[in-house]
Amino acid sequence: MKKKNKLGKFFTLPVIISLSVLIVIILAVLFAAFLATHDPLALSMSESLQGPSSAHLLGTDKTGRDIFSRLLFGGRTTLLGALGVVIISVIIGIPLGLFSGYFGGKVDMVTMRISDMIVAFPSLLLAFVFVSSFGRGLMNAVVAVGIIYVPMLAKLTRSLVLVEKNKTYVEASRAIGYSHFQIIFFQILPNCISTILVQLTLDIGYAILDLAAMSFLGLGIQPPTPDWGAMLEEGRIYLSTNPLIALAPGITIIITVVAINIFSDGVQSYLDPSHRKLPSVKKIRRLVGVAHE
Amino acid sequence: MEVIRLEILIKVKNLSKYYKAGKKKLNKENDRVEQPYLKAVDDVSLNVYKGEILGIVGESGCGKSTLGRCIMKLIDSTKGSIEIKGDNIVNHHFKQMKPYRKQMQMIFQNPFSSFNPKQTIGKNIGNVAKLYNIPQKAYDEKITQLLEYIGLPLSTLKRHPNELSGGQLQRLAIIRALLLNPEFIMADEPVSALDVSVQAQILNLMLDLRDEYKMTMMFISHELTVVEHICDRVAVMYLGTIVEMGNTNQLFKNALHPYTQTLLSAKPKELPELEVNRIILKGDVPSAMNIPSGCRFHTRCPYTIQNKCNVEVPKFIEIEEGHWAACHLNK
Amino acid sequence: MSNIIAIKNLKLDLITARGVVHAVRDINMNVKHGEIHGVVGESGCGKSMTAKAILRLHDEKKLLYSGSILYEDDKDIFNMTEKELQNLRGKEVAMIFQDPITTLNPLLTIGQQLSEVLTLHLKLSKKEAKKRSIELLESVEIHPGAERYEQYPFEMSGGMLQRVIIAMAIACNPKIIIADEPTTALDVTMQAQVLDLIKELRDKHNMAVMIITHNFGVVAEICDTVSVMYAGKIVETGEVSEIFHNPKHPYTQDLIKSIPKSGSTEKRLVAIPGSPPDLRYNIEGCPYASRCTYATEACEKAEPKLIKLSDTHAYTCIRN
Numbered sequence: 001m002k003k004k005n006k007l008g009k010f011f012t013l014p015v016i017i018s019l020s021v022l023i024v025i026i027l028a029v030l031f032a033a034f035l036a037t038h039d040p041l042a043l044s045m046s047e048s049l050q051g052p053s054s055a056h057l058l059g060t061d062k063t064g065r066d067i068f069s070r071l072l073f074g075g076r077t078t079l080l081g082a083l084g085v086v087i088i089s090v091i092i093g094i095p096l097g098l099f100s101g102y103f104g105g106k107v108d109m110v111t112m113r114i115s116d117m118i119v120a121f122p123s124l125l126l127a128f129v130f131v132s133s134f135g136r137g138l139m140n141a142v143v144a145v146g147i148i149y150v151p152m153l154a155k156l157t158r159s160l161v162l163v164e165k166n167k168t169y170v171e172a173s174r175a176i177g178y179s180h181f182q183i184i185f186f187q188i189l190p191n192c193i194s195t196i197l198v199q200l201t202l203d204i205g206y207a208i209l210d211l212a213a214m215s216f217l218g219l220g221i222q223p224p225t226p227d228w229g230a231m232l233e234e235g236r237i238y239l240s241t242n243p244l245i246a247l248a249p250g251i252t253i254i255i256t257v258v259a260i261n262i263f264s265d266g267v268q269s270y271l272d273p274s275h276r277k278l279p280s281v282k283k284i285r286r287l288v289g290v291a292h293e
Numbered sequence: 294m295e296v297i298r299l300e301i302l303i304k305v306k307n308l309s310k311y312y313k314a315g316k317k318k319l320n321k322e323n324d325r326v327e328q329p330y331l332k333a334v335d336d337v338s339l340n341v342y343k344g345e346i347l348g349i350v351g352e353s354g355c356g357k358s359t360l361g362r363c364i365m366k367l368i369d370s371t372k373g374s375i376e377i378k379g380d381n382i383v384n385h386h387f388k389q390m391k392p393y394r395k396q397m398q399m400i401f402q403n404p405f406s407s408f409n410p411k412q413t414i415g416k417n418i419g420n421v422a423k424l425y426n427i428p429q430k431a432y433d434e435k436i437t438q439l440l441e442y443i444g445l446p447l448s449t450l451k452r453h454p455n456e457l458s459g460g461q462l463q464r465l466a467i468i469r470a471l472l473l474n475p476e477f478i479m480a481d482e483p484v485s486a487l488d489v490s491v492q493a494q495i496l497n498l499m500l501d502l503r504d505e506y507k508m509t510m511m512f513i514s515h516e517l518t519v520v521e522h523i524c525d526r527v528a529v530m531y532l533g534t535i536v537e538m539g540n541t542n543q544l545f546k547n548a549l550h551p552y553t554q555t556l557l558s559a560k561p562k563e564l565p566e567l568e569v570n571r572i573i574l575k576g577d578v579p580s581a582m583n584i585p586s587g588c589r590f591h592t593r594c595p596y597t598i599q600n601k602c603n604v605e606v607p608k609f610i611e612i613e614e615g616h617w618a619a620c621h622l623n624k
Numbered sequence: 625m626s627n628i629i630a631i632k633n634l635k636l637d638l639i640t641a642r643g644v645v646h647a648v649r650d651i652n653m654n655v656k657h658g659e660i661h662g663v664v665g666e667s668g669c670g671k672s673m674t675a676k677a678i679l680r681l682h683d684e685k686k687l688l689y690s691g692s693i694l695y696e697d698d699k700d701i702f703n704m705t706e707k708e709l710q711n712l713r714g715k716e717v718a719m720i721f722q723d724p725i726t727t728l729n730p731l732l733t734i735g736q737q738l739s740e741v742l743t744l745h746l747k748l749s750k751k752e753a754k755k756r757s758i759e760l761l762e763s764v765e766i767h768p769g770a771e772r773y774e775q776y777p778f779e780m781s782g783g784m785l786q787r788v789i790i791a792m793a794i795a796c797n798p799k800i801i802i803a804d805e806p807t808t809a810l811d812v813t814m815q816a817q818v819l820d821l822i823k824e825l826r827d828k829h830n831m832a833v834m835i836i837t838h839n840f841g842v843v844a845e846i847c848d849t850v851s852v853m854y855a856g857k858i859v860e861t862g863e864v865s866e867i868f869h870n871p872k873h874p875y876t877q878d879l880i881k882s883i884p885k886s887g888s889t890e891k892r893l894v895a896i897p898g899s900p901p902d903l904r905y906n907i908e909g910c911p912y913a914s915r916c917t918y919a920t921e922a923c924e925k926a927e928p929k930l931i932k933l934s935d936t937h938a939y940t941c942i943r944n
Contacts, residue, residue: 458899489882
């Protein structure tokens with residue numbers, strides 16, 4: 001299905017560009033150890049607050065650490081953290097949505113009411129409460145944000161299940177003798193997965209922003225570990241004098257999240273046949289040889 | 294074909310399916326709080342004999358699909374019993390049904406949605422072997438055999454449901470039902486969604502199967518011409534009950550219940566110049582939440598007898614051999 | 625009697641994600657004033673596409689067309705402006721679709737929807753429209769009209785809803801009604817009633833009707849003339865008695881043979897082997913060749929000719 005078919009393909013221009021950007025970022029972050037020019041934790045007060053130079057590609061921060069290297073290593077923290085958030089929401093949210101949607105009744109009611117309660121709070125506020133109670137640090141921040149993403153994913157999964165549940169092939173499966181478990185995971189879930197995947201790619205983007213916000217407020221990663229959000233916080237005071245300290249991580253976050261969104265858009269367009277880009281009518285007229293004004 | 298009374302495969306007795314319809318209300322007449330019900334199936338009794346094709350006919354809302362699903366245990370019944378070869382399965386749990394499922398398979402109305410769209414046909418059909426611990430090889434051989442029988446190439450197994458036509462998919466649905474060697478197939482409007490020429494292919498296939506595999510079938514349909522062609526016996530349903538039942542020939546030649554007569558008169562013309570006397574029914578089908586008193590058909594029947602039909606429920610009695618009807622006019 | 629609709633050399637190509645589908649391949653069809661014309665064929669033959677093209681209901685970004693559809697002998701529908709088309713739709717040419725439940729807006733009463741047609745096209749005042757609507761409801765045997773006027777679609781049965789839609793269609797006294805499978809979604813007892821109603825209205829108002837169906841019973845019930853379509857082409861046309869008693873094209877014959885008939889002792893039906901051709905590809909020769917019992921090699925190469933048996937009966941075949 002991922003093959004290029006005659007009238008509608010996966011690798012449209014936006015998808016190619018966004019995918020390339022994401023690949024570059026991921027590779028850069030992966031090979032941070034090789035690409036970094038300095039040790040991201042190395043302090044050097046003598047070199048503090050320098051602008052870009054041949055020694056320091058993006059300059060240094062207030063403690064003389066190389067921004068470029070911190071950007072690369074910080075990406076690991078941020079991206080892995082975002083992945084962690086999504087994984088947690090998947091592990092908890094999808095099964096919850098599946099069982100709620102399929103079995104309905106009391107299970108459904110309880111799950112949905114709990115979800116509603118979580119959603120009723122401003123999301124980050126809840127995360128703050130969690131982190132304040134259990135302590136700061138990346139792990140706790142990731143878990144907190146992950147839990148916040150659960151209701152959305154559970155509701156999405158649930159509504160998809162509700163649609164599939166009534167389709168004949170599910171009824172046919174029950175008539176054949178499949179167990180509930182088999183039907184939920186092997187019949188219904190594969191039919192929901194594409195929509196869920198689109199949501200997940202978007203969630204990675206949102207998670208990056210949310211974790212950055214947590215770090216910005218000092219509740220996530222603790223210094224001196226580099227992280228894009230933390231770097232934003234550190235560079236805030238120097239915005240007028242050494243803007244690069246904040247701009248570098250800031251722009252990187254923007255580029256990453258926008259690229260993710262465009263890519264996810266492309267995936268969705270590809271999966272939804274009615275959105276596929278059809279060739280222009282003029283082109284077809286020429287092909288078919290039909291003439292009508 | 295005269296049905297010789299062979300063994301009874303399925304025995305349905307006093308089966309009812311009621312759905313709760315709204316909140317409990319105070320009944321002003323007898324001062325009691327009552328729960329209103331939608332009586333989709335109301336006290337249905339019938340026998341399915343081994344080797345026959347039994348037709349269930351009726352219009353939308355008569356309960357025939359619900360009856361089929363109750364028998365297949367896809368929905369739980371409210372009252373009554375369903376005996377499969379003597380075992381009453383009406384209260385069996387989902388898990389307890391597994392050994393019976395192998396014996397009873399179902400074909401659905403819409404061939405396009407009967408298959409999991411994300412799996413190939415091969416997977417859709419083949420996974421069933423694992424479910425029942427049937428050796429894959431023997432199963433695959435049988436699939437190949439049956440594909441040939443219905444005239445589809447082996448390559449069909451690699452395709453997805455959305456690449457095939459309604460007729461092809463329905464034939465595959467029949468294969469899927471046959472692979473487990475069931476004794477009984479429930480067919481719910483299997484040809485209603487198909488074109489006429491494809492319909493003919495499927496009906497012929499079903500007749501062949503009955504002859505070759507001695508299959509017992511329950512054929513639910515709203516199309517009388519199809520039912521007349523393929524069924525040995527027919528039961529006519531109206532508003533949740535069976536109003537008439539008998540051999541196809543008998544029933545079609547000599548319909549005893551006014552509703553059956555109406556249905557027969559409403560059949561489409563076969564030739565343009567034929568004159569048809571159509572029985573026109575008054576009013577609409579009553580709601581299943583408000584079943585009329587006495588004979589439930591009395592509100593629309595052209596032959597209603599005042600103070601009899603609206604008061605007394607007619608008994609379902611055998612008027613001639615093998616031909617049953619519930620109408621006060623048959624005495 | 626002249627033609628109210630004259631379709632000449634109509635070709636319709638539909639652009640889909642799976643390729644260009646040549647849904648209608650050069651057809652000619654005429655409907656006279658006051659005539660009930662049936663268009664019969666199985667799914668995918670192009671009959672619905674033809675019907676929708678008459679009122680240009682297709683998304684023209686996805687449709688390519690050539691040929692002409694003449695309204696009242698001289699106005700080509702393809703050349704009409706949007707304004708002229710609006711005047712035609714619902715007023716002079718009305719259309720009825722298959723499923724009454726999805727045709728009507730569930731959030732408005734049927735009275736509101738019926739009145740809307742009248743205020744829009746006939747510029748009646750609200751009061752006049754209501755009065756006329758109730759009259760219309762009663763004319764399609766919906767009694768009491770005043771009560772039903774206030775009801776919502778979900779409160780009525782399928783048969784009744786279809787009659788409401790017929791009332792909406794005849795509200796402005798159209799010259800022709802196009803009915804796309806009007807009885808397919810209805811119960812058996814309702815089908816005959818709705819068809820009889822259509823026939824009655826035609827008799828009263830001398831209205832033409834084009835009925836699209838796959839059901840020969842519908843054709844036998846009310847049609848005067850018939851066009852049989854297969855794979856985007858018209859294979860046979862004729863008066864209804866000619867088609868039923870003397871079908872000439874093998875597809876027409878096979879189709880009639882495959883219908884279950886009552887009282888027949890032969891249980892096996894005559895099925896047509898194979899399946900219709902894929903309309904994404906150009907078809908050489910006769911489209912029915914691969915399934916026809918009389919097919920010869922020549923059938924797959926040469927275009928079948930049009931053979932006229934009488935003024936009214938014609939079919940395409942290379943045999944004689």
